[in-house]
Amino acid sequence: MTRTILSLIVVAFAAAHLLAADWPQFRGPHGNGVSDEADLPATLDAAKSIAWAADLPGRGLSSPVIIGDRVFVTSSSGPQQDRLHVFCFNAKDGSKRWERQFWATGRTMTQSKTCVAAPTPVSDGRRLFVLFSSNDLFCLDLDGNLLWLRGLTRDYPNASNSLGLASSPVIVGETLIVQIENDSESFAAGLDAATGVNRWKLDRPRDTAWSTPAVFKDKSGRLTVALQSKPGVTGVLPADGQVVWSYENGNAIPSLTAGDGVLYVPSRFFIALQPDASSATPKELWRTTSLGGGTSSALLLGDRVFIVSGAGKLTCGKTVDGERLWSLQLKGPFSSSPVAAGEKLCVVNEKGLVSIVDVSKPQGEILSQLDLGQTILCTPAIANGALYIRSDGKLWKLVKP
Amino acid sequence: MKQLSLAGLAALLCLRLCAAAPTDIAGAIKVIRAVGPEGRGNADASAAWKTLAVADAGHLTALLTAMDGTEELVANWFRAAVDTIVSRELGASKKLPVDELVKFVADTQHNPRARRLAFELVARIEPATAEKMLAGMLDDPSLELRRDAVHRVIADAVGVAVAGRKPEAIQRYQQALRAGRDVDQIQEVAKSLRDLGESVDLPKLFGFLTQWKVIGPFDNTEGKGFAAVLPPEKEVNLAAEYDGKSGKVRWANHTTPHELGMVDINPLCGQLKGVVAYGYTEFNADKARPAELRLGTKNAWKVWLNGKLLFDREEYHRGMQMDQYRLAVQLQPGRNTILVKACQNELVEKWTVEWQFQLRVCDHLGTAILPAAAR
Numbered sequence: 001m002t003r004t005i006l007s008l009i010v011v012a013f014a015a016a017h018l019l020a021a022d023w024p025q026f027r028g029p030h031g032n033g034v035s036d037e038a039d040l041p042a043t044l045d046a047a048k049s050i051a052w053a054a055d056l057p058g059r060g061l062s063s064p065v066i067i068g069d070r071v072f073v074t075s076s077s078g079p080q081q082d083r084l085h086v087f088c089f090n091a092k093d094g095s096k097r098w099e100r101q102f103w104a105t106g107r108t109m110t111q112s113k114t115c116v117a118a119p120t121p122v123s124d125g126r127r128l129f130v131l132f133s134s135n136d137l138f139c140l141d142l143d144g145n146l147l148w149l150r151g152l153t154r155d156y157p158n159a160s161n162s163l164g165l166a167s168s169p170v171i172v173g174e175t176l177i178v179q180i181e182n183d184s185e186s187f188a189a190g191l192d193a194a195t196g197v198n199r200w201k202l203d204r205p206r207d208t209a210w211s212t213p214a215v216f217k218d219k220s221g222r223l224t225v226a227l228q229s230k231p232g233v234t235g236v237l238p239a240d241g242q243v244v245w246s247y248e249n250g251n252a253i254p255s256l257t258a259g260d261g262v263l264y265v266p267s268r269f270f271i272a273l274q275p276d277a278s279s280a281t282p283k284e285l286w287r288t289t290s291l292g293g294g295t296s297s298a299l300l301l302g303d304r305v306f307i308v309s310g311a312g313k314l315t316c317g318k319t320v321d322g323e324r325l326w327s328l329q330l331k332g333p334f335s336s337s338p339v340a341a342g343e344k345l346c347v348v349n350e351k352g353l354v355s356i357v358d359v360s361k362p363q364g365e366i367l368s369q370l371d372l373g374q375t376i377l378c379t380p381a382i383a384n385g386a387l388y389i390r391s392d393g394k395l396w397k398l399v400k401p
Numbered sequence: 402m403k404q405l406s407l408a409g410l411a412a413l414l415c416l417r418l419c420a421a422a423p424t425d426i427a428g429a430i431k432v433i434r435a436v437g438p439e440g441r442g443n444a445d446a447s448a449a450w451k452t453l454a455v456a457d458a459g460h461l462t463a464l465l466t467a468m469d470g471t472e473e474l475v476a477n478w479f480r481a482a483v484d485t486i487v488s489r490e491l492g493a494s495k496k497l498p499v500d501e502l503v504k505f506v507a508d509t510q511h512n513p514r515a516r517r518l519a520f521e522l523v524a525r526i527e528p529a530t531a532e533k534m535l536a537g538m539l540d541d542p543s544l545e546l547r548r549d550a551v552h553r554v555i556a557d558a559v560g561v562a563v564a565g566r567k568p569e570a571i572q573r574y575q576q577a578l579r580a581g582r583d584v585d586q587i588q589e590v591a592k593s594l595r596d597l598g599e600s601v602d603l604p605k606l607f608g609f610l611t612q613w614k615v616i617g618p619f620d621n622t623e624g625k626g627f628a629a630v631l632p633p634e635k636e637v638n639l640a641a642e643y644d645g646k647s648g649k650v651r652w653a654n655h656t657t658p659h660e661l662g663m664v665d666i667n668p669l670c671g672q673l674k675g676v677v678a679y680g681y682t683e684f685n686a687d688k689a690r691p692a693e694l695r696l697g698t699k700n701a702w703k704v705w706l707n708g709k710l711l712f713d714r715e716e717y718h719r720g721m722q723m724d725q726y727r728l729a730v731q732l733q734p735g736r737n738t739i740l741v742k743a744c745q746n747e748l749v750e751k752w753t754v755e756w757q758f759q760l761r762v763c764d765h766l767g768t769a770i771l772p773a774a775a776r
Contacts, residue, residue, distance in 0.1 A: 079585060101484060109725060148440065149443075149474070149481075162716060162721070183717065184716045196440040197439065198439055206715070
């Protein structure tokens, strides 16, 4: 009983440290690509929109994470990509507040397009949890003090993917959840956020996957973590890893998107699921092939869902039935996922072209574009009215001119 | 008020949950060095780390020394403390103990990673001192320091070559080739030497095993051959004949001409899918010694040394690179047997055709260990 009360206090304390304007994880505060803020810059201008640009070493396609006035980002460097960097920049001027470096303890081999700094960190507002493709996991406070670390390949020697890993960790209360999917030793684990020790560990299908878990409340109000890989999607309880439902359709690359108790699965079809506590099989609300798909994950904005294909077709559909509303051709190719605030959506193609799209218009309308001139594979972040985008060598803050 | 209350409660909770931190550096180091698998000892280490992080710069070499004999997981704890101290001290315009750090770098008995870290600290404060140190690091046990030293020699060789002083350029490139351990540097130097008309024996330089006995194909339908204990795993009898996937199979000699020791099984067994083959070789060691077997393959594999399974991995066609897997072993004096199981899956895409492996014997730095007869 005492432990339960203490846990609740910790969760409440952690929640009190996240601000509405923060971007604490991959695809934002709700993991659906949408900021709680009202707006994005409508106009981007090379001379006036770039508030600052900071240099980064080596490689990196993780997204920035923003807590208050701090911007966190990771990189990997060195001939073997075995130098792992965690940076904290001041949001105001891009000056470096601190940097920590670590040595990779797991395998650093990846396919050439990706790199060791592929997963995006997650923060609960007090701590930063940083995972690399080498399965090195670090917990730091926001001032860069090390709280704990793990070497997951050291503990589970076959848990690696020669193409590289990219699934980002998520945090639910005092449980940090990692999804390490590969051909040889796949697992998901819930770690004690205070110590990094396993609370639970779950065998997963032996297949490659790069999808980030989705945290959501199902129809019955139960907080669930959905784990996706190619064979399907599994719902687990974050506290103990208990499997509560499973579904036999999934995807290895784009992540799940959740909202209002509905889980959107980007499999061969785009599928809306409604899990609830009464059934071990989620109810399938609809499925469609008309919304397209690719590497990027779907964005959920109110009653609409947005998907960017690899070739750059942005498609808007209705969440109620999957009906396609409109499509807008953008310049591709795309690897990253769209983000949005208010009715403005931001997408960045692999060539570094940033586009702001007004999705309140009947067919969508490109409001502005800015060519950053570098290869960009990362999903942008939004905080305090600004956009944060990184390439291998740069981190930019874009603001209203 | 509400926030204050929450903060107070959290602080009380922290007091309740956090382990008592050692207040002395030596005690804190001991606690961190005791960190074990799966986060065991993390809570104590986290508390101990705070003691290290507030130490002054005078303790830097103690923290660097604490990395001696530790694995990199543990060393990362100390590295974070070093970074934290350095950042704070330099931010406060305090000085780092450069002389102590230089002495630490010079002592090659220390942890190579720690020495490199100390070197980088020296380079931040006194770049000229660091640059001077590199000149003597061509044979350094820190691969990162050695790499930079080799880079200097390569740059020198390029300059001499451009100036038309070919014999000097060759001499410098050969010096770089002897010292280099990183694959990319070695390949760069080998190309330069060949462009200058010199020959380079890369298989020997890397220590690739090029002479094999190969047998197959055995059945790997539905991937079941990976786990199956097939005849060569029970006994290596080079005169034996077995039932293979589509008929009798027997061992055949194979010497790979590939520059990086690639054993391509497709031409030997036919371009097949859903199959298993074995490669067998012997390595004559002049003495008992620690070594590494370094394997590269896109196929699922198992490797045995002297009949003992070293590691196995069931991953197909996710990429390959030289030294992809490093297997630490102890060679016995005289004859050592090496058996490689290479499995091919049943996918039909173009990128799943390769059925091959490369294997070399070297020390932990990547220095080739040659068989006794080849010395």
